[in-house]
Amino acid sequence: MRALFVEHAFDKLFSAGVAALSATLKRDGHDVELLRVDHHVSEAEYRRELRARTFDLLAFPCMSFQWEGVKRFAAWSRAVTDAPIVVGGYHPTFWPEAVIAHPAVDLLCRGQGEGAILDLARTLDSHADPSPIENLWVKSNGAVVRNECRPLISDLDALPPWDRELFGIESLMEFTSAASIFHGRHHMPAAAGRGCPYNCTYCSNHGLMTLYRGKGKLTRTRSVAAFLAELRGLLARYPQIEMFEFWDEIFGVDKHWLREFSSAYAAEFDVPFCAFLRVELATDEVANLLAEAGCRLVLFGVEEGSEEYRKRYLNRRMSNRVIVDGFRRCRERGIETVALNMIGLPYETAGVIRGTIELNREIDPDILCVFIFQAFPGTDLFDLCVREGYVPPYDAETIPWIENPNVHLVQESITHDELMQCYRDFRDLQAEIERKRGRRFMGVTPC
Numbered sequence: 001m002r003a004l005f006v007e008h009a010f011d012k013l014f015s016a017g018v019a020a021l022s023a024t025l026k027r028d029g030h031d032v033e034l035l036r037v038d039h040h041v042s043e044a045e046y047r048r049e050l051r052a053r054t055f056d057l058l059a060f061p062c063m064s065f066q067w068e069g070v071k072r073f074a075a076w077s078r079a080v081t082d083a084p085i086v087v088g089g090y091h092p093t094f095w096p097e098a099v100i101a102h103p104a105v106d107l108l109c110r111g112q113g114e115g116a117i118l119d120l121a122r123t124l125d126s127h128a129d130p131s132p133i134e135n136l137w138v139k140s141n142g143a144v145v146r147n148e149c150r151p152l153i154s155d156l157d158a159l160p161p162w163d164r165e166l167f168g169i170e171s172l173m174e175f176t177s178a179a180s181i182f183h184g185r186h187h188m189p190a191a192a193g194r195g196c197p198y199n200c201t202y203c204s205n206h207g208l209m210t211l212y213r214g215k216g217k218l219t220r221t222r223s224v225a226a227f228l229a230e231l232r233g234l235l236a237r238y239p240q241i242e243m244f245e246f247w248d249e250i251f252g253v254d255k256h257w258l259r260e261f262s263s264a265y266a267a268e269f270d271v272p273f274c275a276f277l278r279v280e281l282a283t284d285e286v287a288n289l290l291a292e293a294g295c296r297l298v299l300f301g302v303e304e305g306s307e308e309y310r311k312r313y314l315n316r317r318m319s320n321r322v323i324v325d326g327f328r329r330c331r332e333r334g335i336e337t338v339a340l341n342m343i344g345l346p347y348e349t350a351g352v353i354r355g356t357i358e359l360n361r362e363i364d365p366d367i368l369c370v371f372i373f374q375a376f377p378g379t380d381l382f383d384l385c386v387r388e389g390y391v392p393p394y395d396a397e398t399i400p401w402i403e404n405p406n407v408h409l410v411q412e413s414i415t416h417d418e419l420m421q422c423y424r425d426f427r428d429l430q431a432e433i434e435r436k437r438g439r440r441f442m443g444v445t446p447c
């Protein structure tokens, strides 16, 4: 079976989901190709690209803001091919009815895709019926078969390493910001685990917990030995690597694992790494373990400056003191810090946002990042925004381009002009910090 992944690419970033699925398919003997399509591509150009390739399956990865492009490309594909079209990733996982209703979509995949895409590939090879495959919703004889998800993969060590070659990672690494969340060259992404035990209301993690209730533990970590073996292999293959970026939701969330990892990594590797962490987990011990291992930068979600707001609407219960202390502990150990923030949250006022700016001034991170909030299907805040009428009545057709600051909730608590002024004030602080530190962040974050 030959799978062609078509990615609606709005940046050059490497995609972990596609890399994981490609590795799984290739290990089973299937061929995989990747077509990355810029959202400006014309229909004629797109069709030309597709006609130049041979494939049995068209596979579209899809986060919510990619759906607008995925729909277009899937429709254009129909005129060129009869190959089945499958859409997978966060958007079909959490907004499946709208995705399966699209006439060009034959199947969608909810949740983790390894088992499903493998079953689908084998089914296509044997010309069998894909409609009973777990995780998939399948159009069949004018109806939709909506299958349950299979249990989560419990042993991540059993998975093959991401197929970085599919993306030409070697050339990606040559460009700043291409394989990197920073403007860093020769950065290599990797992950020790998947999932997160928290449930912030704006994050899809909670939706995944619900989807997989009774189907295994969502937060899983590979063994230290298997993780280090992958890193070792990467360094042997790409000696130019200057930094690893660990894309785990929360790196070392299991403290026993972190203890084992820290000493083993320090003993063998002198390549620095960066990772995402929760402030309340940044205790003296964890900060020591990270620093000793070679962590040079951590990314923390601050998100909002009001303790009361965070607790009530974001389900983040840490105090401002805990936030400031978490940053300080890392800084004292020579680990640089990134503060990630959101503004334009539901019910937020300009005064509340000013509090967030002030908290960031107090934190004084090495890199400051601010995003205008967007509500994603499958999250509690999305449901709240729909109830309040702060987002358009979604069929998710209108989920906007992520980089457009003009796109935000429409609500009584703050006007467009006030929000834009807050955004500018935040960016002023960001510029001040950048001038002081001489560092810049590319502007992408999971949280």
Ligand code: B12
Binding pocket: 011, 013, 014, 015, 016, 017, 018, 020, 021, 059, 060, 061, 062, 063, 064, 065, 086, 087, 088, 089, 090, 091, 109, 111, 112, 113, 114, 116, 117, 181, 194, 196, 202, 203, 204, 205, 247, 248, 249, 371, 376, 377, 402, 443, 444, 445, 446, 447
């Ligand atoms: C690591 C991470 C990142 C990394 C890298 C992401 C990447 N390019 O791979 C960084 C930090 C760069 C990042 C950036 C962003 N991220 Co992010 N990120 C994550 C995080 C923490 C883990 C994702 C991951 O690597 N999982 C492991 C990989 C192996 O699995 P996966 O991607 O989930 O894919 C599996 C399935 O989804 C499925 N699947 C995926 N594609 C397909 C396709 C087919 C055909 C099939 C069958 C199955 C399938 O199978 C895969 C294997 O099991 C998640 C989740 C979270 N709780 O926060 C958010 C998350 C994915 N990010 C999100 C967002 C919004 C972003 C940004 C837009 C943030 C911003 N404003 O800039 C950017 C987008 C940049 C980009 N081009 O990807 C959202 C997406 C929500 C949504 N509904 O669309 C999430 C869910 C967080 C949230 N807010 O809830 N992110």
Ligand code: SF4
Binding pocket: 196, 197, 198, 199, 200, 203, 204, 205, 206, 249, 250, 278, 301, 446, 447
């Ligand atoms: S925002 Fe971060 S800490 Fe909160 S649930 Fe999502 S991944 Fe976990």
